[in-house]
Every structure is written in structure tokens, then in C-alpha cells.
Amino acid sequence: MSEISQSASLKPRRLGLALSGGGFRASFFHIGVLARLAELGLLKDVEVISTVSGGAIIGSLYYLHLKKLLENKSDNQISNNDYYEILEKIIEDFTKAVQSNIIMTAYNNPLKTLKMASSNYSSSLRLAELYEKNFYQPIFDPNKTTPIKMADLKILPKGESIDFYPLKDNSQRNVKVPILLINTTLLNTGRNWYFEATHMGEAPRESLSSQEIDKNLRLARPNSYDLLSKEHGDFPLSYAIAASAALPAVFAPIKISNLYNNIDLQLVDGGVHDNQGIEALLNFDCTNFIISDASRPLDFEANPDISNDGILLRVRSILGSRLREEQIYRMIEGEHKNHTAFIHLQKDFSIIKQSYLTTSRNNHETTPLRFISDFTLPKNNLEIAPQVQQALSHIRTHLDSFTDVEAYSLMFYGYQVSLQAILETPSLKQLITKTSNSINWKFFKIASWAKAPTFNYLQQLQVGSERFLKVFRLKPLVKKISLLVLFFIFLLIVWVIFSFLSTLLNIPELQLLLNIPLSRAISLFTPVLGFIFFLRIVFTRQYSSAKQKFFSFWARAGLPALCFPLVWLHLFFYDQLFLNLGQLDQLEKPISPTDLSSPINADQQLESQ
DSSP, X not given: OOSSOHHHHXXXXXXXXXXXXXXXXXXXXXXXXXXXXXXXXXXXXXXXXXXXXXXXXXXXXXXXXXXHHHHHSOGGGOOHHHHHHHHHHHHHHHHHHHTTOHHHHTTSOHHHHHHTTSTTOOHHHHHHHXXXXXXXXXXXXXXXXXXXXXXXXXXXXXXXXXXXXXXXXXXXXXXXXXXXXXXXXXXXXXXXXXXXXXOEEXXXXXXXXXXXXXXXXXXXXXXOGGGSOHHHHTOBHHHHHHHHTOOTTTSOOEEEXXXXXXXXXXXXXXXXXXXXXXXXXXXXXXXXXXXXXXXXXXXXXXXXXXXXXXXXHHHHXXXXXXXXXXXXXXXXXXXXXXXXXXXXXXXXXXEEEXXXXXXXXXXXXXXXXXXXXXXXXOGGGGOSOHHHHHHHTTSXXXXXXXXXHHHHHHHHHHHHHXXXXXXXXXXXXXXXXXXXXXXXXXXXXXXXXXXSOOHHHHHHHHHTTOXXXXXXXXXXXXXXXHHHHHHHHHHHHHHHHHHHXXXXXXXXXXXXXXXXXXXXXXXXXXXXXXXXXXXXXXXXXXXXXXXHHHHHHIIIIIHHHHTHHHHHHIIIIIHHHHHHHTSXXXXXOOSSOOOSSOSSOHHHHHHHO
């Protein structure tokens, strides 16, 4: 028996691809991974694509392109060039769409923002509309006026029978038809709830171990959307993606009512349950795994925030990191060890060991340690400077605009690091059918800076970790001018208020009221205030409910709606300035330019293995 485990070899070979969460940072990183897999001829072998949050955003876009390809070309007509064309189209269109700033655009319409206060509309549903408009409708059908349904994703490959089912019939094809899974977390049970083209529901937990450990209520999963009412049978793709990306306490859950008796399902970010999407691949009996993980690593903190909010945030991060570690350990140290390519943002990072202080108090040095596995390639093969890796691993996981510098750098990073991970995985290395160094991907333009970073290139990546007003750090002069303008606006507001009060004080009736003696004013207003206080006591419950609704409305819709002029200002000035500063022609020339056409020669790498 070879080093590929016997247990895996007894199963039919099935390649699964997991695209993790991590906002648009993850989306761009995954594009680079997909580009590399296309070159290696591996995309045509993928049978299950498990996606979460940012991975769901880009995975669904790729799937729509793939659907069009598979339904218009027969199995023997499809070549690697078709996959290259898909990825080139995605690189161009997705970058442009992201630069429209999805998160700020969600609040640029005050009427829609006010609508978010209702129970039938939320920030997540508003984002779903923008996902549909900017990402999916242009490729699926630009003239379509109704949302794309999950059921619309079902693929019937050209030349196949009407009852074609991927997992059953893929064995007869050279080009596999993958199943797309969009992972979310169900707050009701705490389990994974995923959407696919044929049905939606909780992942089954029928093993004896699951039945012994998990005693919670099971929600039976319908076998088809056709069995459901029109409301649920026509469930929109954009809603599923919005649910997968609904970060708790930031975006509202996606609610599904009337699917089960007296139960309102509440779906949130799939990363709460499984940010890498690994569980779904195991549920579908995959034997080979490519895990593209762009989630944010847990950082060391010398002085953690021990306030209540600080502790809660840190504990949440620790729990998420612990879950991630356990899942990855399971894949790369257990029975799937030689079948799992783990592609992540901290590949080949040095580990730093901090020595303890001795009684002489002169032992202050830190020692870099490197973990070297049997399959680790020389670090210089990655052709990305360590400080660039460090900066890219901390770029924000936001849904705002990403500059060309940020987007290309993340794509290039995913592209470069994925080759090393694939070549380190014996079972995947056997699947490689072709390598190509002739594809001049658009993100190769950043290769020179990634290898020999200049000061302003690193500055842009480091500023990319911020969420708000990044342009202020890139251009301090803009900050100074903005503060000066803000100061004059403040003076104008003060002048308007005093002018208004001055006019108001000249009203005879008001002057008469102000001239009332204090003792008389108290005697007049005390009964009124007392009556109001009495009503508050009598109607305590109604008052508390009204107060809660008011503050909820103000936080969710009222204040954001009033801020729409600032949103417009940001979209049409600060955001555009940020994008302009992030163009490649704004960078200093790299110190040591490299050949951009083939950053890593994959064929040479294979020959050396």
C-alpha cells in the first residue's frame, strides 16, 4: 500500500474544495487559488465546493460561470482554456464590482435605510440585493428582473440525460459537475445549515456518535425544493449568501418562517459553526481535499483588553481559532493527512519564541523558530517577501472597496502559496494533468512589488488592515483639510443655532412666557410633570417597549438614514481618492523587477519533486 491511506483508497475518489470565510479578503485570495487550480488541471476534477461567507460570494460567482460552460459545451469539448477564460472574467468583473463599495452603497438610499427598521427588511437583505445586482445578475441574465433562485443553480450538462445527478454520474465524465454548498449557521440548533441547488437544510447527523453526543431537536431536511411552498421553493441565491456572510452583531440574521411548525429559523454567518467549510466536504464523502483558508489568524496580545467588551471579543476570537485549529488538525494529522492541501495566509511564517526572565534579568532575546515539515519547499520559491505576507494576513475582512494593489496582492498570494500546498500533498499531486506558465494573469502585475516591496507598497497593505477612512493615513493632507472643513461647518451650525434662538427669543408670546416668575412657573408645570410621571409608572411595560423600539429604530435605521450625505461624500470623494491612490501606477518602482509572466515555474517544481 502506498503512502495514501488504505481507508481512503477503498472509497471512490472524490475531490472537495473548501473556500473559507473572511469577507472580500477571502474572496480575492480564493480567486488566486482557483487560478492556480485551473493551471494545474484540477478544477475539472472538483466534485464538491463548500463555501462560507466571503468564500460563498466568490464560489457562487464561479459556479454561475461554470454552469454556463457545462450547459453549452459537451464533456469532450471542454478544455483548460475554458477555465482560464472563466477566471480572467471573474478577476476583471469582481474587482470592478467590489470597488463600488458594497457596504457603503447599502446605506446610500435613506428610504431603504429607514425600511431596515421593519421586521421584513434588514441590512442583510439590503446586502443581498446588492450581491444580486453587482455580482450574479450580470452573468446569469442581465435582463432578469426577479432574484436568482437556488434551484436555478442546478446544472444539466450538455449531452446528459434529464435525471443526471453529479455524485452518481460524474464517474462517466472527464469534466466533473460539482455540487455547490453555501454554509450558514442555524441559531435555533447551533448546527450547520447549507443550501445547494436541489434542497436546503441541516446537515444530517445520523451516526451513532452524533446521536449519543447531540440530543438537540432534529429538523428534517426536505429532499427537494419542489416539496416546499413557493416562498421556500424559490429561495433566492442572494439570501443564502447574505445568510452565510451575516456576521453576528454586525448584520441581521436571515429569517425563514413557516418551514417548520411554530419555528422561525434564524441563519447567521457560516463561520460561527465552520469557517473553513470542512464539515460539509466530509458529509459528502470526499476523499481528497483542497482547503483555501483566508480567515484571520489569532494575534498575540501582550496586554489584552480586560474590559467586559474586550474580554468577550477576545474570547470569541479564541473560540473561533480553537475550532479552526481542531478542524485543520483533523485533516492534516489524521486519516486525511496525505489527501489534504491546506492553503492559508501564514504559510511558512516564522514562529517566535519569547524567553522567560531569569533572576539576572538579562535574558531578553527572542529566538525565531521555523517548523519544517517533510514536504516544505525552500521559502524563496514563494517569491513573496515575509513582510508582505504579514501585511496581507491582516488585511481587513470587510465588504468595502479594495484597491487594485490590495486585490492583486491577495490574488497573487493565493496563487503562489497554493502550488506549494498542492505539491506537498501526495494524492493531489497525482491528479495534476497539466501545468501552464503561459497564462499572464492580470494580478501578475503586482509580482515585482510582492517580491521586493517598496515603502509605499507596504504602507498601502498595512493601511489595508483599517476599516474606516484609510485615505487619511495614505494622505495626511486630506485629513487636515477635512478637519478644517469640519471645523468651519461646526461654526456654521453654531451660527445657525444662535440665529434661530435669537429670532425665537424675539417672539412676543415667548418673551411673555419667559417673564413668568419662577415660583409661578413651578406651580404651573409641577402638576403636568407629576401627571406625566404617574402615567409612566402606570404604563411601565408599554413605556419600556416603546423606548426599546425607539432606540432600536434609531440605531438600525434612523441615525444611518440621517447620515446619508456622509455616505455620499465617502462614496464620491474619499472612496474614489482611496481607489486612485491604490492603483499600481501610484507605486514607487520596485527595487528588483522580476519577470511578471511566470512568477513560479510549475513544471520545474514538479520535476524537482
